[in-house]
Amino acid sequence: MIGKYRRRRSSPLLYGALCSFLIAGCGGSEEGSEEQQTLSAGPRYVDGTSLVRPLDYREWTFVGSGLGLTYEGETTSPEDEPPIFTSVFVNPSSHRAFMESGVWPNDTVFVLELRDSQTAAAPNRGGRFQGELVGLEAEVKDSRFPDGWAFFDFGRGSDLSDLKEVATPLSGAAAAPCVQCHTEETAVERTFVQFYPTLLEVARQKGTLKPGFRDGG
Numbered sequence: 001m002i003g004k005y006r007r008r009r010s011s012p013l014l015y016g017a018l019c020s021f022l023i024a025g026c027g028g029s030e031e032g033s034e035e036q037q038t039l040s041a042g043p044r045y046v047d048g049t050s051l052v053r054p055l056d057y058r059e060w061t062f063v064g065s066g067l068g069l070t071y072e073g074e075t076t077s078p079e080d081e082p083p084i085f086t087s088v089f090v091n092p093s094s095h096r097a098f099m100e101s102g103v104w105p106n107d108t109v110f111v112l113e114l115r116d117s118q119t120a121a122a123p124n125r126g127g128r129f130q131g132e133l134v135g136l137e138a139e140v141k142d143s144r145f146p147d148g149w150a151f152f153d154f155g156r157g158s159d160l161s162d163l164k165e166v167a168t169p170l171s172g173a174a175a176a177p178c179v180q181c182h183t184e185e186t187a188v189e190r191t192f193v194q195f196y197p198t199l200l201e202v203a204r205q206k207g208t209l210k211p212g213f214r215d216g217g
């Protein structure tokens, strides 16, 4: 785990040298300071497996969005309810690793942000844009979890302060649908790369699409 929080904006060389000299106390700490929760940081936990809601996910790499996606088995929302936007962000160092290899490294964090869609603002005449926050979910690839992945739900609310600051990994009946859909329907590992066009292209080139995935492209 050493090196997880090592990338810092200031004096990386000096910090690296100090790290090798001091070894203990560099990176790897679960009580990383806010400064350590930088763009490249992976998951931050309390009590070993409860995920701290990333504060800066809107500065992470945006990989794709959906508008009004509905899944089989789900009751579709009534026609007069506006469709929900989903936006997916991944921590930048894992995104870079994926662009080189087509696989997700350990310590990858995904954030799925849900927002309502709106129409009423000039000069809009017909399209939809993102409105209020509706909820926030996350998914982590980390070997500390029994099957290497975990799902988290920070709850629903129109403001970040309505959401949980820390979420325990979903388990049992709460996790079952996440695990099932993210195992059976996904293009790469447990992730919906088929909905993220720039990643899909990389997965095709690197040959990392799951054997059972039917690639329409």
Ligand code: HEC
Residues within 6 Å of the ligand: 064, 065, 066, 069, 071, 072, 086, 087, 088, 110, 111, 112, 137, 138, 139, 151, 152, 153, 170, 174, 175, 177, 178, 179, 181, 182, 190, 191, 192, 193, 195
């Ligand atoms: C029936 C299918 C289905 C179920 C059940 C499901 N998801 Fe997803 N999930 C999707 C699809 C499709 C996407 C693709 C992108 C989108 O929604 O914009 C996605 C994307 C995600 C992402 C972004 C990273 C990725 O894997 O592509 C996260 C995080 C996520 N879901 C969390 C959850 C959590 C947490 C649960 C359970 C509470 C859950 N999902 C249940 C279908 C599902």
